[in-house]
Amino acid sequence: MGERDPMTTTAYGSPLASRGPAPGGLSARGESGANLADILERVLDKGVVIAGDIRINLLDIELLTIKLRLIVASVDKAREMGIDWWEHDPSLSSRARRDELEGREEG
Amino acid sequence: MTEALRADGLQYAYAVVRDTGALDAALDGVHGVAGEPVRAVVHLGLAVVAGPVPAGEFDEGPLKERLEKLEWLERIARAHARVVDAAGADSGVVPVRLATVCRGEEGLRRMVETGRERFTEALDRLDGRVEWGVKVYAAAPPPAEPAAAPTAAVSGRDYLRRRRAERQASAERWGRSEDGARQVHEALCALAEQTRLHPPQDGRISGEADRNVLNAAYLLPRAESPAFAGRVEELARSSAGVRLELTGPWVPYSFVAPFSEDTAGAPDGGGGGPGADRPGRSGV
Numbered sequence: 001m002g003e004r005d006p007m008t009t010t011a012y013g014s015p016l017a018s019r020g021p022a023p024g025g026l027s028a029r030g031e032s033g034a035n036l037a038d039i040l041e042r043v044l045d046k047g048v049v050i051a052g053d054i055r056i057n058l059l060d061i062e063l064l065t066i067k068l069r070l071i072v073a074s075v076d077k078a079r080e081m082g083i084d085w086w087e088h089d090p091s092l093s094s095r096a097r098r099d100e101l102e103g104r105e106e107g
Numbered sequence: 108m109t110e111a112l113r114a115d116g117l118q119y120a121y122a123v124v125r126d127t128g129a130l131d132a133a134l135d136g137v138h139g140v141a142g143e144p145v146r147a148v149v150h151l152g153l154a155v156v157a158g159p160v161p162a163g164e165f166d167e168g169p170l171k172e173r174l175e176k177l178e179w180l181e182r183i184a185r186a187h188a189r190v191v192d193a194a195g196a197d198s199g200v201v202p203v204r205l206a207t208v209c210r211g212e213e214g215l216r217r218m219v220e221t222g223r224e225r226f227t228e229a230l231d232r233l234d235g236r237v238e239w240g241v242k243v244y245a246a247a248p249p250p251a252e253p254a255a256a257p258t259a260a261v262s263g264r265d266y267l268r269r270r271r272a273e274r275q276a277s278a279e280r281w282g283r284s285e286d287g288a289r290q291v292h293e294a295l296c297a298l299a300e301q302t303r304l305h306p307p308q309d310g311r312i313s314g315e316a317d318r319n320v321l322n323a324a325y326l327l328p329r330a331e332s333p334a335f336a337g338r339v340e341e342l343a344r345s346s347a348g349v350r351l352e353l354t355g356p357w358v359p360y361s362f363v364a365p366f367s368e369d370t371a372g373a374p375d376g377g378g379g380g381p382g383a384d385r386p387g388r389s390g391v
Contacts, residue, residue: 026343026351034188034354036181037313038240041305042360043187047204048229050222052120054167054208058174 115211119160120218121145121190122202122358123226126154129197137193140183141165145190150216153226156194157215165208174206195358201229202360229363236300237329237356241339242308243291243321244350245284280348287349288321291342298335299325303361317350324361332356 044058119140124130130147139145139158147154163169173179184205191202203222209215219226261269296302307319327335336353343351 026340026353035308035313035315036184037308038354039184039188040180040312041308042357043184043191043202043205045204046360046363047202047207048123048222048225048363049204050207050218050225052207052218053210053214054117054165054170054206056167056170056174056206056208058204058206 115213117160117162117165118148118157118209118211118215119143119165120203120207120209120215121156121158121187122194122200123219123222123230124154124156124194124198124200125230126152127198130154130156130194133193133196133198134190137190138186139190140186145193148212148215150219151223153219153223155215155219156190156200157209158190160208170206170208191358199230199234200358201226201233201363202358228365232365233326233359233362235328235330236326236359236362237332238359238361239325239327239332239335239339239353239355240357241291241295241321241323241325242319242352242354243284243288243346244315244317244352245280245320246317246348246350283348284318284320287346291346291349291351292321292323294342295323295325295335295338298331298338299327301326301362305361320349324357326359326362329356 121139124147126147126149134145134147134156137145139160141158141160141164143158143160145156145158148157164173187202187205191200194200203218207218209218292302292304303324305322305324307322308315310316310319313319325335332355339351339353
């Protein structure tokens with residue numbers, strides 16, 4: 001039954017996209033309307049990393065990493081404003097720390 | 108048979124699913140990063156979704172060069188995501204990272220052998236799950252009071268006083284949006300099986316003018332999506348001073364790696380302060 005719910009049978013990304021603006025302070029978008037940062041943080045950073053025959057280390061690609069660093073708001077700046085609670089999330093804190101170090105190196 | 112379809116031609120891999128035999132229908136008419144038709148290559152009970160791509164773009168040299176171009180990267184990132192979505196429309200799917208390219212179907216089969224355990228583990232764990240993304244933005248500040256005309260004589264003291272008041276107002280807004288984000292996250296955690304916090308996004312890539320204070324992903328059974336979306340709508344109505352954005356449902360990208368793997372790259376200890384050793388991986 002639950003399997004046939006309209007929301008669950010539609011392709012990924014489409015249900016909310018077709019719903020139009022949601023009430024209140026909420027905007028909803030399906031993947032077709034997803035912003036580039038949403039897509040990149042998933043397809044570049046989150047899939048299974050497995051060596052193909054073409055050896056590409058995404059971390060070695062200089063411009064790519066510089067541009068993608070833009071995705072991440074400056075950790076320092078956020079902390080200045082007292083926004084640091086995400087550091088208590090282990091999945092993020094390691095990453096935030098890496099980004100921060102990278103940022104310092106750049107700066 | 109075109110040149111790109113030669114047995115040893117390059118194959119771009121998108122995702123791995125269980126071989127149920129139903130995939131070909133889902134992939135019918137779906138085109139990949141090079142505009143190529145994609146199909147399933149079956150091996151060891153799994154199926155890799157892949158498509159032939161031209162060496163002129165996807166061999167090591169040209170690929171590295173092209174990945175430096177944000178426009179090209181955006182195009183293939185969106186195409187990659189579309190194929191992963193199609194592959195996962197009716198079954199569990201585990202995406203592989205962007206720009207995974209093999210030589211021939213033989214190369215794809217080798218990839219399946221190498222990653223077999225990881226693919227199987229993730230397919231089992233994520234079966235029937237979807238990911239929803241929720242972002243919280245600090246609501247735009249109220250329209251600034253008309254600044255004194257630049258020609259008006261403003262004493263240094265007045266100027267500093269005004270700057271101080273502006274800074275205070277800004278800090279208060281931040282404090283409110285931080286509380287709002289925390290409450291939203293706590294409420295949604297209660298509905299999710301797992302959650303991941305991504306770093307806040309920068310407006311230069313996301314195109315958002317408002318400051319992103321929470322960028323979270325929630326994993327839940329697909330059937331619970333309507334309840335989750337409903338809760339997000341409620342929170343959006345009840346949270347003052349912040350704006351919420353809901354994206355999804357996504358293939359559970361953010362949950363492909365088991366949680367422990369997520370943190371393995373940067374061991375704790377050493378304080379992690381500015382003097383800590385530079386980790387071996389960047390955030391990408």
